[in-house]
Amino acid sequence: MNRKTITGIVLLGLLAVLPPIFIATGNAFYVDLTTRLVILAIAATSLNLVLGYGGLVSFGHAAFVGIGAYAVGIPAYHGIYGGGELIASFNGFYHIALAVILSALFALITGAICLRTKGVYFIMITMAFAQMVYYLFISLETYGADDGLVIDLRSELPLVNLDKPLQMYYFAFVSLLAALLIVRTIVRSRFGMVLQGAKGNPERMVTLGYNIYLYRLAAYVISGAMAGYAGALLGNFTTFISPDMMDWHRSGELMFMIILGGAATTLGPLMGSAAFIVVEEILSHYTVYWHLPFGLMLIAIVLFARGGVMGIITGKDKS
Amino acid sequence: MSSLLSITGLNKSFGGIKATDDVNLDVLEGELHAIIGPNGAGKTTLISQLSGALPPDTGSIMFNGQDITRAPAYGRAKLGITRSFQITSLVKDMSVLDNIALAVQAKQGHSFRFLKPARSIAPLRDEALTHLDAVGLADRADAPTVNLSHGEHRLMEIAIALASDAPLMMLDEPMAGLGPDESARMVTFLKTLKGKRTIVLIEHDMDAVFALADRISVLVYGHIIATGTPAEIRSNSAVRQAYLGEED
Amino acid sequence: MDYALLLVQTLNGVQLGLLLFLVASGLTLVFGILDFVNLAHGALYMLGAFICAWLTLALGNFLIAMVIAVPVTAGAGYLIERTVARPLYARDHLDQVLATFGLILVIDTMVHLVFGPEGIAVPLPAWLNGQLDFGANVILPTYRLLIIGFGILTAFGLFWMVTYTKIGMLIRAGASNRTMVSALGIDIQTLFAFVFALGAALAGLAGMLISPITEASIGMGNNIIITAFVVIIVGGIGSMKGAFIGAMLIGLIDTLGRSFLDTIFALFMSPAAAETSAPAISAMLIYIIMAAVLAVRPQGLFPPKAR
Numbered sequence: 115m116n117r118k119t120i121t122g123i124v125l126l127g128l129l130a131v132l133p134p135i136f137i138a139t140g141n142a143f144y145v146d147l148t149t150r151l152v153i154l155a156i157a158a159t160s161l162n163l164v165l166g167y168g169g170l171v172s173f174g175h176a177a178f179v180g181i182g183a184y185a186v187g188i189p190a191y192h193g194i195y196g197g198g199e200l201i202a203s204f205n206g207f208y209h210i211a212l213a214v215i216l217s218a219l220f221a222l223i224t225g226a227i228c229l230r231t232k233g234v235y236f237i238m239i240t241m242a243f244a245q246m247v248y249y250l251f252i253s254l255e256t257y258g259a260d261d262g263l264v265i266d267l268r269s270e271l272p273l274v275n276l277d278k279p280l281q282m283y284y285f286a287f288v289s290l291l292a293a294l295l296i297v298r299t300i301v302r303s304r305f306g307m308v309l310q311g312a313k314g315n316p317e318r319m320v321t322l323g324y325n326i327y328l329y330r331l332a333a334y335v336i337s338g339a340m341a342g343y344a345g346a347l348l349g350n351f352t353t354f355i356s357p358d359m360m361d362w363h364r365s366g367e368l369m370f371m372i373i374l375g376g377a378a379t380t381l382g383p384l385m386g387s388a389a390f391i392v393v394e395e396i397l398s399h400y401t402v403y404w405h406l407p408f409g410l411m412l413i414a415i416v417l418f419a420r421g422g423v424m425g426i427i428t429g430k431d432k433s
Numbered sequence: 434m435s436s437l438l439s440i441t442g443l444n445k446s447f448g449g450i451k452a453t454d455d456v457n458l459d460v461l462e463g464e465l466h467a468i469i470g471p472n473g474a475g476k477t478t479l480i481s482q483l484s485g486a487l488p489p490d491t492g493s494i495m496f497n498g499q500d501i502t503r504a505p506a507y508g509r510a511k512l513g514i515t516r517s518f519q520i521t522s523l524v525k526d527m528s529v530l531d532n533i534a535l536a537v538q539a540k541q542g543h544s545f546r547f548l549k550p551a552r553s554i555a556p557l558r559d560e561a562l563t564h565l566d567a568v569g570l571a572d573r574a575d576a577p578t579v580n581l582s583h584g585e586h587r588l589m590e591i592a593i594a595l596a597s598d599a600p601l602m603m604l605d606e607p608m609a610g611l612g613p614d615e616s617a618r619m620v621t622f623l624k625t626l627k628g629k630r631t632i633v634l635i636e637h638d639m640d641a642v643f644a645l646a647d648r649i650s651v652l653v654y655g656h657i658i659a660t661g662t663p664a665e666i667r668s669n670s671a672v673r674q675a676y677l678g679e680e681d
Numbered sequence: 682m683d684y685a686l687l688l689v690q691t692l693n694g695v696q697l698g699l700l701l702f703l704v705a706s707g708l709t710l711v712f713g714i715l716d717f718v719n720l721a722h723g724a725l726y727m728l729g730a731f732i733c734a735w736l737t738l739a740l741g742n743f744l745i746a747m748v749i750a751v752p753v754t755a756g757a758g759y760l761i762e763r764t765v766a767r768p769l770y771a772r773d774h775l776d777q778v779l780a781t782f783g784l785i786l787v788i789d790t791m792v793h794l795v796f797g798p799e800g801i802a803v804p805l806p807a808w809l810n811g812q813l814d815f816g817a818n819v820i821l822p823t824y825r826l827l828i829i830g831f832g833i834l835t836a837f838g839l840f841w842m843v844t845y846t847k848i849g850m851l852i853r854a855g856a857s858n859r860t861m862v863s864a865l866g867i868d869i870q871t872l873f874a875f876v877f878a879l880g881a882a883l884a885g886l887a888g889m890l891i892s893p894i895t896e897a898s899i900g901m902g903n904n905i906i907i908t909a910f911v912v913i914i915v916g917g918i919g920s921m922k923g924a925f926i927g928a929m930l931i932g933l934i935d936t937l938g939r940s941f942l943d944t945i946f947a948l949f950m951s952p953a954a955a956e957t958s959a960p961a962i963s964a965m966l967i968y969i970i971m972a973a974v975l976a977v978r979p980q981g982l983f984p985p986k987a988r
């Protein structure tokens with residue numbers, strides 16, 4: 115095991131035990147921080163499937179997160195609990211299913227169009243479609259337009275009560291573990307090998323007889339669905355949703371988390387999210403102008419350390 | 434012998450330049466058919482149209498009695514046409530064995546299989562290893578592809594073509610950039626393949642071509658000026674004038 | 682149908698289209714010639730607006746402020762080319778996207794630091810601030826007509842430069858064959874820096890022109906950049922002609938969609954339904970157009986010739 119994997123596993127271990135300690139020591143604020151970290155890590159992990167392993171630079175992942183959050187917020191606003199006796203008492207199933215299905219659907223439709231294009235076209239088009247969703251929700255007066263929407267009631271699930279911060283946290287943490295496992299399984303499977311082959315050399319994969327368009331589309335849909343799930347968690351966590359969640363800056367931040375932690379590695383997105391949240395927390399503590407050093411740091415990382423922050427730690431350059 | 438690949442009236446121009454000019458060609462089942470011609474004669478353009486990477490302007494391509502003129506590249510590969518690239522085209526950040534295993538895996542129909550780790554599937558890895566062994570690269574199986582030499586990359590291209598089981602192999606300058614020893618090794622290896630597969634070979638190395646080919650077609654400015662056995666081509670005056678005379 | 686309103690909104694659409702062209706032309710030049718994706722192009726648009734707004738307040742004259750602000754913005758573009766863009770030409774698009782994303786944060790915060798968090802309203806000279814009455818209910822603000830006139834002039838100037846001047850010849854040659862241009866012994870580095878600065882000046886100019894209407898504000902660049910992306914995707918990335926036609930198309934569709942879609946919808950659905958669905962559809966309209974264009978032509982309407 116290399117140093118990077120060990121760092122990642124230590125981080126996972128810390129995340130498993132720290133929140134109760136935060137509460138016991140009267141630092142409940144840090145539970146909020148770690149919850150946000152974990153949810154963002156799920157979104158970043160989902161993006162890593164297409165960006166890191168698929169080589170598809172999707173600049174619109176915040177849209178899936180937003181769709182997932184609104185899939186919780188809008189039914190909650192209308193008091194809709196979904197049909198069926200069994201699930202009626204737990205609207206959470208309904209909310210989460212809606213979040214996953216809608217974002218998967220959005221990924222299917224936009225992905226079918228975006229993936230016909232390559233390179234810089236793909237970057238810009240994913241960005242544009244995300245902006246479309248952003249403007250769509252801004253135009254919806256009923257759901258608060260650009261002021262956003264407050265969710266009065268969190269989703270109800272059996273066994274966990276999302277109103278309790280610690281239960282919310284562990285629900286997100288277990289979800290993160292599941293997301294990590296899912297992505298890891300997928301990339302090691304035959305499907306994952308094709309996806310990674312198409313990243314390294316699409317021409318070769320086509321010559322071998324793979325219709326790479328379909329493999330990429332499938333990965334894009336899976337990734338979108340997972341990001342939508344993260345959005346449903348985020349909506350439940352913040353109990354406030356607004357189009358700002360889908361602003362393209364959010365997509366850019368998700369991308370940066372992956373690059374920070376190392377793309378195409380299982381734990382990279384998690385480490386990147388942690389680095390991102392910690393740096394953001396420290397810098398914004400000192401100055402309201404924290405975006406300035408933050409932006410400079412981002413530029414410096416791209417210019418000087420291609421292997422990401424982890425490349426600096428392990429002393430190895432990816433190139 | 435029946436023809437496996439049949440090209441009729443194929444044309445392709447870029448801007449005003451005719452890269453493929455009314456090409457008619459039959460590749461017989463089991464033969465090694467070399468296509469030679471000076472630089473810029475349109476050899477790679479022709480292969481790209483046969484493999485589906487480029488659409489022809491007019492004309493038709495039949496493979497095994499089936500019209501594949503408009504079939505997508507991945508579809509042709511599934512039907513049994515494989516190609517190697519003039520400029521080595523491998524998945525550089527994967528291991529040598531992974532590259533071959535992807536070619537083996539491609540024969541399984543589809544790869545929408547999400548659960549089992551691909552590297553633990555013994556039949557895939559074993560078959561890939563056999564092909565690597567055939568080209569003498571078995572000991573490099575686990576090396577990252579990027580670490581191999583140019584000559585080894587050329588051999589990997591061949592192993593991939595082998596793994597595909599495709600009845601028709603199109604090899605685009607497999608000897609390009611190889612030293613004399615490596616070239617000789619490649620020629621020996623291609624000889625062992627003769628008769629087992631139908632091969633379309635594009636090559637600049639005339640010694641290799643005349644040693645290997647059953648028939649040769651000469652392509653000049655996108656047009657086939659002659660097709661025949663090596664002896665016929667050698668004595669063809671048009672070829673001598675247009676092409677061989679220019680060679681040193 | 683209210684024809685006076687239709688005419689006014691059409692002119693507004695043309696105005697938006699011309700501004701979009703100024704932004705998109707720089708973006709498409711930089712991408713077409715330098716193969717560089719500049720997310721911070723919108724930040725330059727904002728920077729131009731702020732510099733001009735500040736100078737207008739300092740000098741008391743909007744037009745003089747603009748004359749100074751355009752070269753200053755070009756200078757900022759040159760500086761960015763030297764420090765951030767140049768080392769990234771050989772890198773992949775992902776690196777370029779990430780670095781210029783960082784650059785947006787830097788420029789946004791710098792503007793925040795220097796000019797404060799509030800936007801700056803830009804006062805126009807009295808002779809520009811009026812309205813022209815063309816009769817039949819057609820009343821147009823003088824300044825909007827000026828934007829249109831100025832936009833058309835700049836567009837012509839740009840086409841003239843690219844088509845007839847030596848530097849334009851180099852730009853076209855550089856877009857289609859980079860190695861050839863350097864083989865001709867032309868200093869490609871200087872050409873690249875010039876193109877980048879030119880793009881910055883054009884984006885800044887667009888920001889300056891719009892600022893008396895909207896005021897200079899920090900978020901302004903982030904919205905226009907995506908619309909400019911839609912423009913060059915529709916037009917074909919790297920094509921000047923595509924940028925122009927795409928910009929006019931998007932400008933007109935967006936403006937007219939926002940004002941008339943409810944009327945059109947009311948023709949075949951209830952007024953209430955039209956009133957609720959029209960804003961949502963018009964917000965998405967240009968993206969739907971983009972998707973439709975891509976479905977038919979994945980390379981856009983006017984893909985540049987192979988590079």
